[in-house]
Amino acid sequence: MVEDSMKGDFTTDEIKFIVDELGEIFERRTFEDSTPYEVLVRTILSQRTRDENTDRATEALFNVYPDMESVADAPVEEIARLVKPAGFYNVKAGRIKEVSNILLDEYDGVVPDSIDELVKLPGVGRKTANCVIVFGFQEDAIPVDVHVHRISNRLGLVNTKEPEDTEDVLREIVPRSYWLPINDLMVQFGQNICKPINPQHMECPFTDMCKFYRECDE
Numbered sequence: 001m002v003e004d005s006m007k008g009d010f011t012t013d014e015i016k017f018i019v020d021e022l023g024e025i026f027e028r029r030t031f032e033d034s035t036p037y038e039v040l041v042r043t044i045l046s047q048r049t050r051d052e053n054t055d056r057a058t059e060a061l062f063n064v065y066p067d068m069e070s071v072a073d074a075p076v077e078e079i080a081r082l083v084k085p086a087g088f089y090n091v092k093a094g095r096i097k098e099v100s101n102i103l104l105d106e107y108d109g110v111v112p113d114s115i116d117e118l119v120k121l122p123g124v125g126r127k128t129a130n131c132v133i134v135f136g137f138q139e140d141a142i143p144v145d146v147h148v149h150r151i152s153n154r155l156g157l158v159n160t161k162e163p164e165d166t167e168d169v170l171r172e173i174v175p176r177s178y179w180l181p182i183n184d185l186m187v188q189f190g191q192n193i194c195k196p197i198n199p200q201h202m203e204c205p206f207t208d209m210c211k212f213y214r215e216c217d218e
């Protein structure tokens with residue numbers, strides 16, 4: 001149970017309306033064609049960079065080293081060269097190689113489908129683990145990144161300081177059948193409309209229910 005002070009006063013129907021409306025505006029990306037391992041690597045590469053850089057780095061890596069075994073065997077300098085577009089490439093390359101070796105040695109080459117196991121891997125936090133559950137296994141989870149955290153607080157769905165608390169509150173107030181699309185839709189909403197700086201309120205369908213907008217208007 002989360003503290004009541006961390007929850008807004010949205011009804012379940014209002015929460016469903018928000019997710020449904022986002023689904024009308026944006027096409028949901030599911031990554032259904034990617035394996036859990038590919039999603040895990042992609043999510044590590046996506047840290048602190050833009051989607052297009054993540055895409056370029058992921059494609060470059062898997063074009064040369066298409067699976068866990070080949071990545072684990074690859075020279076780390078070569079992985080770093082391939083994933084350079086994603087930034088922080090030396091750190092990310094080392095992490096990807098280390099994670100690949102651990103998965104082969106300790107998990108028989110199978111990415112675990114549990115958040116508790118995933119977060120034991122080096123460099124894998126709750127957000128990355130939740131992304132693997134949602135996008136790799138298509139199972140219910142709510143990855144909370146900077147966009148989901150910011151938008152949930154702006155709207156007033158949650159009143160939290162830490163992404164982990166946002167995840168706890170969202171898990172409690174959002175109907176489970178709505179968990180899967182939340183991350184991708186809110187990320188696109190955050191990149192295009194509810195931006196960190198200069199949110200485009202006039203393009204937003206939620207002005208009449210948004211706490212941040214109400215407070216700006218006062």
Ligand code: SF4
Nearest residue numbers: 194199201204210213
């Ligand atoms: S009204 Fe503005 S701050 Fe509120 S959700 Fe929409 S864009 Fe974001």
